[in-house]
Amino acid sequence: KFYKIGSANFVGLLEKTEPEATHVFVSIDHEIKGYFSIRVLLRKNLQSMLHRLGDKCKALISGDNESDRGGMKQVFGSSVKLLFNQTPYDKLDYIRSLQSDNQKVLMVGDGLNDSGALKQSDVGIAVTDNTGIFTPACDGILHGERIGDLDRFLKLAKSSTTILKVAFVISFLYNAVALSFAVTGNLTPLVAAILMPVSSITVVSFSSIAVRFVAFRKMRSV
DSSP states (O other): OOEEEEOHHHHTOOSOOOTTSEEEEEEETTEEEEEEEEOOOOOTTHHHHHHHHGGGOOEEEOSSOGGGHHHHHHHHOTTSEEEOSOOHHHHHHHHHHHHHTTOOOEEEEOSGGGHHHHHHSSEEEEEESOTTSOOOSOSEEEEGGGGGGHHHHHHHHHHHHHHHHHHHHHHHHHHHHHHHHHHTTOSOHHHHHHHHHHHHHHHHHHHHHHHHHHHHHHHTTO
16 A cells, blocks of 8 residues: 655645645545645634734744635734745744844744754744653743743743842842951951851842742733
């Protein structure tokens, strides 16, 4: 038996199929037996998240055919570039073209064919519905149900970076003041031994409390 599974052109079908869906045909010994019809279903809250991202969303790079263009244009808007029939190499080249224009690129992907582009991106996030299965090499893994909160996670990450910088400043000032006392001989070794762990505890406590507070404020609407 000679089996072929793929597109209409691959199995030799010349008839037109419904444009609103992607079809995977099955032929046995050059006789077409049927096909699978695949339609795109959007993840929960995806459209509202894209609206909040605004012009930060640059492009949709998909290996699917053009059948989804109409629906995706309504979801992503006219300002977002829609690229279909993209191979893994096409995706990688597009990421490189953005980076050649000195743009920082964050890519979200969910398949093995995204692995090269995810690795090339400045930040690569793999979306999966099961964190226990294989995921492409990336900087972060996001559960599929939380894709609608991506913009909130980005804001939280920026706030956390600011908090970390503030914690460094606090630590520096604390040590600078303590050092000035130590140099002048006003700080005994015993007191210094007590103050040093207190300094670490203070910085860690500030960072933890601040991040939890910011996370509560930014994610409370989730």
